[in-house]
Amino acid sequence: xxxxxxxxxxxxxxxxxxxxxxxxxxxxxxxxxxxxxxxxxxxxxxxxxxxxxxxxxxxxxxxxxxxxxxxxxxxxxxxxxxxxxxxxxxxxxxxxxxxxxxxxxxxxxxxxxxxxxxxxxxxxxxxxxxxxxxxxxxxxxxxxxxxxxxxxxxxxxxxxxxxxxxxxxxxxxxxxxxxxxxxxxxxxxxxxxxxxxxxxxxxxxxxxxxxxxxxxxxxxxxxxxxxxxxxxxxxxxxxxxxxxxxxxxxxxxxxxxxxxxxxxxxxxxxxxxxxxxxxxxxxxxxxxxxxxxxxxxxxxxxxxxxxxxxxxxxxxxxxxxxxxxxxxxxxxxxxxxxxxxxxxxxxxxxxxxxxxxxxxxxxxxxxx
Numbered sequence: 154x155x156x157x158x159x160x161x162x163x164x165x166x167x168x169x170x171x172x173x174x175x176x177x178x179x180x181x182x183x184x185x186x187x188x189x190x191x192x193x194x195x196x197x198x199x200x201x202x203x204x205x206x207x208x209x210x211x212x213x214x215x216x217x218x219x220x221x222x223x224x225x226x227x228x229x230x231x232x233x234x235x236x237x238x239x240x241x242x243x244x245x246x247x248x249x250x251x252x253x254x255x256x257x258x259x260x261x262x263x264x265x266x267x268x269x270x271x272x273x274x275x276x277x278x279x280x281x282x283x284x285x286x287x288x289x290x291x292x293x294x295x296x297x298x299x300x301x302x303x304x305x306x307x308x309x310x311x312x313x314x315x316x317x318x319x320x321x322x323x324x325x326x327x328x329x330x331x332x333x334x335x336x337x338x339x340x341x342x343x344x345x346x347x348x349x350x351x352x353x354x355x356x357x358x359x360x361x362x363x364x365x366x367x368x369x370x371x372x373x374x375x376x377x378x379x380x381x382x383x384x385x386x387x388x389x390x391x392x393x394x395x396x397x398x399x400x401x402x403x404x405x406x407x408x409x410x411x412x413x414x415x416x417x418x419x420x421x422x423x424x425x426x427x428x429x430x431x432x433x434x435x436x437x438x439x440x441x442x443x444x445x446x447x448x449x450x451x452x453x454x455x456x457x458x459x460x461x462x463x464x465x466x467x468x469x470x471x472x473x474x475x476x477x478x479x480x481x482x483x484x485x486x487x488x489x490x491x492x493x494x495x496x497x498x499x500x501x502x503x504x505x506x507x508x509x510x511x512x513x514x515x516x517x518x519x520x521x
Contacts, residue, residue, distance in 0.1 A: 162291055162346045162389055164410075164438045166482040166520055167191075168512035171393060171412070171442075172199040172295045172352065173494025175501050179278040188286070190505035194348070194486075195286060196293040197275035197339075201494045204229060205272050208352070209305045212297050214272060215265040216327045217243035218320055219306060233308050233320045244323070251326050254333075258386050261337055266330035276335070280342035292345040294335040298353035298392065299325045299375040304364070305355065315367065325375045329382035336388025347388040350412060351379055356403075357396035373402050380407045391440060395447075395491035397421045404428045412440035414490035417447065419467045429471060433484055442490035443467075444507045452500050457510040464515060479519045487512040 168191045176182040182198035200206055204224050209231050213219050218240055222230040234240070247265070254260045261267065270277055276294065283292070302324050303315035314320045332349050339347040356372070358364055376392060383390040384407075391410030392403050397418045403411055404425060411432070413422055422429070433439075443464050445451040468481045489508055493501035 162348070164484055164486045166485055166487060166512055166516040167193045167290070168508045169194050169293060169440060169486045169488045170196050170505065170508065171395075171489055171492040172196065172350075173201055173492030174198045175202075175494055175496055175498050176200060177202045179275040180282075182275065183278055183282060186502070186505060190509040192287055193289060194291045194293055195279060195289060196295070197273065197279040199273075199275060199295065199492065199494065203274070206274075208297050208354075209302060211272050212268065212302070212328060212331050213306075214269060215247075216323055217247045218323055231306055233306050233314050233317065235317065235319050244319075247323065247327070251330060254330055255385075258333060258337060261330060261334040261386075262341070264330070264334070266327070266334045267338070268331060268334065276338070280339065283343035283345070286343075289343070289345055291348055292339045292343045293348040293350065294332075294339050295350040295352055295393070296328060296332045296335060296379075298351040298355075299328050299379060300372055301353050301355035302328060304358070313363075321375075325378055329379040332379050332390075333382040333386050333388075336383050337386040340386070340388065347386075348391060348410065349383045349388050350391040350393050350410070351376065351408075352393050353398075354395050356394045356398040359399050359402075369399060369402050373406050376403070377407045391438075393440070393491075395442075400425050401428055404432045408437070410438040410440050410486070412442065412486075412488060414442045414447075415467060416443055416445040416451070416463070416490045423467070423470055426471070430473070430476070433471075433476070433481070436484070438484050438486060439481075440486040440488045441467075442488050443511060444487075444489040444504050446489045446491045446493055446496065446504055449496075449500060452496075452503055455507065457507060457514055460507060460511045461514050461518075464511065482515055482519045487515065 174182045179198050187195050218233050218235045220234050254264050306314040336347045336349045380390040389409040391412050392408050393412035395414050400422050443460050489504050493504050
């Protein structure tokens with residue numbers, strides 16, 4: 154497989170959103186929310202009001218052994234079953250198509266790894282509107298990460314999918330190809346550099362008794378496999394974690410962008426000072442989640458001025474000879490700490506406005 158040149162992209166303190174929005178119509182989400190806050194890097198909106206866009210369901214189609222039931226009802230269920238009739242035939246067909254798309258990534262566009270309109274209306278709304286974007290520099294997609302998927306899907310005996318090697322391999326490879334499809338599709342339809350974020354909220358649970366036997370090297374290997382697939386189509390790969398985790402796993406991985414909740418957990422990440430500098434020395438990017446999303450009172454009390462000051466205080470802890478605030482901002486994207494899909498619309502709107510305004514203020518001050 155010939156790996157194309159990865160997209161050249163400069164973060165430059167630009168604003169970026171994480172994914173979910175509290176809106177039911179993807180066109181409204183794009184036109185009235187996303188493009189008013191982050192026109193430079195529009196994203197496709199994830200709309201959790203649609204049951205097919207819930208985190209575990211959205212990217213499950215086409216994965217043999219992953220069973221979905223009653224998606225549109227309150228009894229919705231997703232689990233894995235490798236003993237069902239027809240599983241071995243489905244598994245073989247999956248791997249045949251996987252190998253074909255690895256050999257020729259252009260085949261992804263018409264493969265099982267393409268995400269359907271039913272599961273992600275926002276992707277198609279975004280690409281349909283791309284010719285009318287005013288000043289874009291990149292375009293962003295996102296996908297459920299392998300650790301989150303594999304620890305969210307159990308079998309009928311409640312065993313984690315992560316511990317079943319057959320399911321683990323299918324899910325990792327399936328998500329890798331779906332992520333690659335996104336990167337290829339978004340770039341082909343828009344002509345813009347594509348960023349694809351791997352959303353891994355479950356990584357916040359590392360260290361708990363539920364995951365005590367899972368090795369950090371295995372988590373990193375799965376992340377790197379998805380990242381390699383994204384890189385294979387010339388896109389950049391990010392990972393988003395909305396709480397604290399074992400940051401060294403991600404800083405030592407092959408990703409291009411680390412998206413983290415700076416408002417709540419910067420002090421934990423900052424403990425890895427030398428690893429952070431090594432990460433930045435490689436020209437990689439921090440998606441700085443400076444705008445709170447999890448605490449309603451925090452959203453209400455914060456202002457553009459207070460968050461600019463907070464960013465300066467946090468980034469100041471990373472300054473050293475040869476790395477000042479201007480240099481750090483060049484390798485920073487300004488983001489909310491997480492998606493806004495579960496927030497009341499008024500608070501979600503404030504989060505988006507703050508993201509835009511903090512970015513404008515910082516860029517005006519340090520990157521005139």
